[in-house]
Amino acid sequence: MALKTPLFVPPRATPPLRILVTGSDTHAGKTVLTALLARWYRDQGLRVAALKPLCSGSRQDARILQSASGNGTLDSINPWFFRPALAPLIAAQRAGLRITLPQVLSHVRGAEADHHVVIVEGAGGLLSPLGVQFDARDLLHAWQALPVVVVPNRLGAINQALLVLNA
Secondary structure, three states, X not given: OOOOOHHHOOOOOOOOEEEEEEEOOOOOOHHHHHHHHHHHHHHOOXXXXXXXXXXXXXXXXXXXXXXXXXXOOHHHHOOEEEOOOOXXXXXXXXXXXXXXXXXXXXXXXXXXXXXOEEEEEOOOOOOXXXXXXXXXXXXXXXXXOEEEEEOOOOOOHHHHHHHHHHO
């Protein structure tokens, strides 16, 4: 994969490159792209953290990211996992937990100390609720990350991409 745009120039200094991968929907291909980016940076000789802080239903995405980045435990890649396949906010509420933006930011920033690149994969779409009064857009702004939007290649993709970019 030949990534030569300024967005993907491998950094060597701190702070690390921060990328948040979001999508137009669930099952848009976020994990595939996150894993490809993690593997590409790793192949450049960089230390990469590929995180999916919140997910529900299965930890398969976290396992894929662990393999692609070559490091991290499942709990460090995916600290908030819920078995029911529900929006993380709802799954957390059912489990009696309150996940807040400062908690997620603290976890994500913790990975920055040991990595050149930190890639965070969101859950669902850009505006899907992740926790108490925050979504991926809030995380993107608070963390000051570069957004990467994944949209499935199908009829309506241009409209979906523009809707996400304008959100």
